[in-house]
Amino acid sequence: MTWSQSRTSPSSATARIVWPVAAVLLSLLALAVGGLVWTGQRTNELAADQQLATLSASLDTEKRQTLQRFARVVGTPAAVTALTHPISPRAAQAAIGEPLEQVLGFEASFVVTPENIVVTGRAGAEPADQRRFDARLHLLAPALAELRDKLGQLALRRDPIFTSGADPATVARKAGVSRLAFDGGMLRILVAVPMLGEQDDPTGGLVAVGIRPLSLASLREDILRGNYADLHIEEVTAGGPIAPWALPVLDGQSMMRATLVWRPVRPGDQVLERVLPSIVIALLAIGLFSAFMFAHVRFVTTDLVNREARATHLALHDPLSGLPNRSLFAARLDAALARLDDHTDGVAVLFIDLDRFKDVNDTHGHEAGDVLLRIVARRLTDALRGADLLARFGGDEFAIMQTHVRSAHDCAALAHRILEAMREPFDVGAANVMVGATIGIAIAPENGRERDTLMKLADQALYRAKNDGRNRYAFFQIGMDHALIMRQAVDEDLAAAIAANELRVHYQPQYSPDGRTILGVEALVRWPHPVHGMIPPSTFVPMAEERGLITQLSEWVLRQACRDGRHWPGISVAVNVSPIQFRQADFVARTAHIVDEEGMDPTRVELELTEGVIVDDADVAEHAMVELRSLGFRFALDDFGTGYSSLIYLRRFAFDKIKIDRSFLEAMETTGESAILVHSVVHLGRALGLTVTAEGVETAEQQRFLQAVGCHQLQGYLLSRPLPAAEIDAMLGVARSAERLSA
Ligand code: C2E
Numbered sequence: 001m002t003w004s005q006s007r008t009s010p011s012s013a014t015a016r017i018v019w020p021v022a023a024v025l026l027s028l029l030a031l032a033v034g035g036l037v038w039t040g041q042r043t044n045e046l047a048a049d050q051q052l053a054t055l056s057a058s059l060d061t062e063k064r065q066t067l068q069r070f071a072r073v074v075g076t077p078a079a080v081t082a083l084t085h086p087i088s089p090r091a092a093q094a095a096i097g098e099p100l101e102q103v104l105g106f107e108a109s110f111v112v113t114p115e116n117i118v119v120t121g122r123a124g125a126e127p128a129d130q131r132r133f134d135a136r137l138h139l140l141a142p143a144l145a146e147l148r149d150k151l152g153q154l155a156l157r158r159d160p161i162f163t164s165g166a167d168p169a170t171v172a173r174k175a176g177v178s179r180l181a182f183d184g185g186m187l188r189i190l191v192a193v194p195m196l197g198e199q200d201d202p203t204g205g206l207v208a209v210g211i212r213p214l215s216l217a218s219l220r221e222d223i224l225r226g227n228y229a230d231l232h233i234e235e236v237t238a239g240g241p242i243a244p245w246a247l248p249v250l251d252g253q254s255m256m257r258a259t260l261v262w263r264p265v266r267p268g269d270q271v272l273e274r275v276l277p278s279i280v281i282a283l284l285a286i287g288l289f290s291a292f293m294f295a296h297v298r299f300v301t302t303d304l305v306n307r308e309a310r311a312t313h314l315a316l317h318d319p320l321s322g323l324p325n326r327s328l329f330a331a332r333l334d335a336a337l338a339r340l341d342d343h344t345d346g347v348a349v350l351f352i353d354l355d356r357f358k359d360v361n362d363t364h365g366h367e368a369g370d371v372l373l374r375i376v377a378r379r380l381t382d383a384l385r386g387a388d389l390l391a392r393f394g395g396d397e398f399a400i401m402q403t404h405v406r407s408a409h410d411c412a413a414l415a416h417r418i419l420e421a422m423r424e425p426f427d428v429g430a431a432n433v434m435v436g437a438t439i440g441i442a443i444a445p446e447n448g449r450e451r452d453t454l455m456k457l458a459d460q461a462l463y464r465a466k467n468d469g470r471n472r473y474a475f476f477q478i479g480m481d482h483a484l485i486m487r488q489a490v491d492e493d494l495a496a497a498i499a500a501n502e503l504r505v506h507y508q509p510q511y512s513p514d515g516r517t518i519l520g521v522e523a524l525v526r527w528p529h530p531v532h533g534m535i536p537p538s539t540f541v542p543m544a545e546e547r548g549l550i551t552q553l554s555e556w557v558l559r560q561a562c563r564d565g566r567h568w569p570g571i572s573v574a575v576n577v578s579p580i581q582f583r584q585a586d587f588v589a590r591t592a593h594i595v596d597e598e599g600m601d602p603t604r605v606e607l608e609l610t611e612g613v614i615v616d617d618a619d620v621a622e623h624a625m626v627e628l629r630s631l632g633f634r635f636a637l638d639d640f641g642t643g644y645s646s647l648i649y650l651r652r653f654a655f656d657k658i659k660i661d662r663s664f665l666e667a668m669e670t671t672g673e674s675a676i677l678v679h680s681v682v683h684l685g686r687a688l689g690l691t692v693t694a695e696g697v698e699t700a701e702q703q704r705f706l707q708a709v710g711c712h713q714l715q716g717y718l719l720s721r722p723l724p725a726a727e728i729d730a731m732l733g734v735a736r737s738a739e740r741l742s743a
Pocket residue numbers: 508523524525536537538541554557576577578638639662695696697698715716717718722
């Protein structure tokens with residue numbers, strides 16, 4: 001399991017899902033808009049083309065009608081006769097010119113010979129002569145040329161027009177030409193028609209020409225019916241741009257002089273305008289949809305990522321304390337060990353076990369236990385420095401990976417801080433409790449570079465520290481391996497050994513200060529293991545406590561001690577009581593029952609309690625003690641001076657005896673202070689009316705000193721080691737009964 005897993009960021013996941021969808025929608029929309037614009041453009045172009053064609057056709061119609069009207073006037077028999085049979089020019093003008101001007105709006109008209117000699121003419125409502133005609137020739141010449149050319153062509157083909165006897169007006173209309181020209185800033189329609197007698201040579205006859213101005217206003221309104229917005233004429237300057245939809249208009253010399261320009265209708269635009277709101281709405285919808293999708297997908301992915309993170313966190317952390325668990329610890333340790341080289345500082349593994357945590361759980365309940373663990377976690381965290389990592393492995397087991405370790409001093413300093421942090425009482429709600437901690441330390445690279453090795457060695461060191469008396473720390477030392485193997489074996493075999501009666505009880509005599517009289521014995525359990533030899537109680541008693549076997553074990557010892565002790569007249573038999581046992585509700589009843597069953601006098605049974613028993617739950621302890629005392633049992637306070645309690649407890653709890661811990665006598669050898677302490681403890685005990693016993697008396701000097709300060713009883717290797725019952729029998733001069741021998 002790794003602790004750092006690659007995580008999908010919510011935004012990238014969102015981007016992966018939402019943006020493509022939005023992009024596709026937008027592309028579709030863009031395609032639709034593009035298509036629409038293109039179609040609109042095409043529609044506009046077609047409409048413009050259409051307008052251009054219509055304009056051109058309208059102008060053609062206007063030209064044709066002008067020609068027809070002109071032909072009708074000049075082609076009347078009267079007009080032809082007036083011209084072909086010379087009468088007064090005045091009459092010709094009246095027949096032709098006046099109707100043209102007044103009715104049809106011509107500004108000028110002339111009848112000319114093939115040589116362009118004016119036969120008759122009118123301009124500006126007056127008769128016009130050759131000079132006037134010549135002034136207009138530049139305008140009229142192309143029309144005349146075209147007409148003559150056309151007439152020539154018709155004659156060449158012998159067109160029936162000239163032979164079928166059609167009336168002159170029809171001939172004029174059919175053979176005539178009309179042109180549109182731009183001249184003098186204005187549009188003009190020029191018409192030219194032949195004026196033929198019946199046998200006339202079409203090419204050699206007279207020709208009538210007319211000029212009719214075409215005002216923009218009448219073009220717009222009358223001809224185009226206002227359909228061409230902003231219609232106007234643009235003069236074409238040489239090389240200047242020409243509007244794409246402009247209609248070219250030529251001048252007299254057939255040069256493009258001007259164009260007719262207008263604002264073309266744009267139906268495509270109108271369609272687009274009509275569709276535009278829909279497009280905007282669609283865009284908004286897509287935007288909203290994308291935003292919604294984005295938010296939704298983001299929410300979903302964020303949720304997913306969070307869940308994943310939570311799951312990962314749960315998998316790698318202890319739910320109670322929130323600390324990393326064993327897996328994460330292992331992974332981090334691996335990583336730190338992988339970085340280890342000759343130039344970096346070391347890495348240490350500290351295993352921490354709480355002392356008497358089980359007591360707290362048993363006495364105050366699991367909730368109090370949980371509270372305690374959380375406080376411990378906090379205090380341990382506070383004791384860390386820098387990149388150190390604290391983990392909880394479960395139960396009351398914690399572990400620290402200490403980095404930047406330059407020497408064992410760094411580890412010792414941390415261990416001290418931890419022990420110091422544990423010294424304060426813990427408020428677990430129901431009560432203030434005291435727990436200590438025991439710490440085992442292994443250091444890389446000195447003790448090894450492998451995670452498994454380091455953890456195993458730290459565990460061994462922890463085990464060693466526990467054996468040395470808890471509430472302390474120990475570094476791994478070579479040789480601890482053996483202890484660990486042993487512990488495992490013991491762990492596996494203990495239950496079976498108790499059940500199979502494999503345990504033995506030895507008795508250590510307690511003497512009068514002069515060492516001559518045995519006043520009592522202390523029952524001490526032994527385990528002769530078939531493979532590992534004699535295993536000391538310091539190894540397997542704590543284990544029995546952890547495994548829930550302590551009651552079974554203790555009751556077995558008590559029963560055995562009663563069986564052996566009832567034969568030893570007058571002396572007391574001390575039995576050690578585990579704190580866990582003492583807290584059981586039926587402890588009093590069961591103890592009394594066993595003693596009674598074995599026929600032992602309760603007044604000779606001395607129950608040895610350690611201070612831990614009474615400190616943890618004083619009321620329960622006091623209650624049990626009062627009951628047992630009323631049955632005759634006596635109490636000794638064991639290991640006096642090592643625990644947490646004060647002398648106050650001696651007053652409150654009715655002990656009969658205090659047993660000064662062995663460590664005081666050990667220390668006495670080297671320092672004088674300890675001697676003073678022992679002296680005052682003995683003094684105090686006597687003052688309180690208690691029997692004072694000294695444990696671990698190993699030298700004659702110690703004996704002399706204890707005797708001198710007034711100690712009541714002595715126990716130690718100097719006087720006697722713990723011995724099998726048979727040897728106590730012998731020392732007391734008690735004969736072994738047949739019943740006991742067989743037992
Ligand atoms: P303890 O109750 O303090 O027992 C006295 C220990 O001191 C015994 O160790 C004894 O062998 C040792 N001792 C006696 N005289 C001397 C001496 O002159 N020098 C030295 N160095 N040691 C001396 P043992 O038998 O190994 O027992 C260790 C502890 O195991 C006991 O300490 C007691 O706390 C526990 N224990 C032993 N038997 C039982 C039992 O039946 N039930 C319970 N609950 N605990 C037991």
